[in-house]
Amino acid sequence: MFQQSTRENILIFLLFSLFLFGFMFMEEIKNSAIPLEIPGSLIDLNTIFLSIVLEAFPFLLLGVFVSALIQSFVSEETIKRFTPKKGYIALVPATVMAALFPVCECAIIPVVRRLIKKGMPLHIGVVFLVAAPILNPVVFLSTFYAFRSDMTVVYARMGLGFILAIIIGGIVYTIFKNKDMLKTVENHTHAHSHQNGSEPSKWKLTMYHMSDEFFDTGKFLLFGALLASAFQAFVSREFIASIGTEAWSSSLIMMAFAYLVSLCSEADAFVAVSFQSTFSTASIVAFLVYGPMLDIKNTLMLLAYFKKKFVLTLMAVITVTVFIAILLFQLLFL
Template sequence: MTLFQSLPSSVLQAGAIFLSIIIEALPFVLIGSIISGAIEVYVTPEKVYTFLPKNRLGRIFFGTFIGFLFPSCECGIVPIINRFLEKKVPSYTAVPFLVTAPIINPIVLFSTYSAFGNSIQMVLLRALGAILIATILGIFLGFFWEESIQKENRLACHEHDFSHLSKGQKILQVFIQAIDEFFDMGRYLVFGCLFASIVQVYVPTRILTSISATPLLAIVLLMVLSFLLSLCSEADAFIGSSLLSSFGFAPVLAFLVIGPMLDVKNLLMMKNYLKTRFIWHFMTIVTLVVLVYSYLVGVML
């Protein structure tokens, strides 16, 4: 107790904010990890491929909306997409799934709803932004992109075959996969919560006010911040909500939309599997659409 009493009040305040965000976010990360583990064990790309529509537009929208059924964090989405591509799932189906799966699945939607005080507005606008970007990328890949997006000399994705396991062994593997994902995501969550708490306590209010007074600057700043923090989509809403009072609605919306699609860890994984030319196109389209979409939402609200 004496140790805590000797600490500056600002440190105690930052610690309290940090713990409050962590406590709110951890249950959603845990639930998402368990469900993702189940998907890893029980769902194969071959099963998904059998449900693909026959026409190109249908496959684009299939890839866009099937993410609602796959509570997969973006932390592991790139290797999954690589597996889909190796199983001959079209890029214009796989990439929309890459964009929407970490955002429109029920776990993330509910965590966003909870983080913003049971408000449906941010949930709908976040999902709409993801669907818009996925559709644009799908149309671009389906009708304007002719080459493969995968590297010819890429490293093969390590596949796990769980089909030979008994029911008990499969359940055990679900929890093993969930534990791995939980701790992998946890480090990003801790760093993000720490950063958000420090910003709230130590960054002068006048600086945040001056930034938020320029909507485009605030949007760009939080887009860059989201890229650097590399947060888990199952927990980033809690950090985003903590930044709402400092930056405003539109910048936080941009923060929540672009983060699961484009961040440091995803970019590094993409470079392992996908061609650099495609990655540049992907980054450009995502960045421009998020910027324009968030700005227009801010103007209309």
């Protein structure tokens, strides 16, 4: 497993280096003694890919660093002590509390599972799952930086994220109350060996967690940026325009895209902004709200930790509520 992970990281590094080399020496390659006819679409692919990645990386680093700090220095008992627990009344304060946790959608799932095992109500755990990856300060900063020329997207993402977290938590409470929906599986965590057998300091643990999470989430950023740039470089502008302006279809397409590319919420705004000129504002907001709540990688993690009935119900609730909310947003505000 370690060797496979190392090979993947090396391959990702080489891929990024290849794109960077092409960007820096494109003119020299074109004007070399053996001139190469480089298609314009490949040049566009390279330029869009690097612009997305280079803008997103600082926020990805900030996000994984703060997430690692919380994992090392904030105990689950502390979180549980300050978490509200009483039915529907707890939904709003739980959403506010979730906004203080700068962790992405995959990092929050193991934390929430442990908290539920220690007594956190199921619906409050769901609020943390769907709210924290959207509302946390790092995601707000990255979204603001990416869409500073169009603050409608920023306000819509934060506002809809807050409202939908409350609605989804309420629906889950209505359906499941406080039933046990956890699977009885062992919790697997990263293990780091130490020569003298002593426990590492919390700062060392922070660095370990940060490196693990950076490589785990960084490859999804690169994959998502590559798909987004390839889509814009190779698909005709006429086709993109035809599917990007229809309110309901473009929103569904962007929700599906968000699910498939599985981007980290700290960096997804930089992929979304690359579609700003071709897709509607509502569909971009759909991408930014739905992706952090539900994607391929967190679906697999949910299925590993929770019962299938609960996961399928949660997926349906998230998908339907987000889609309806986007249509209402389009109708009322755009």
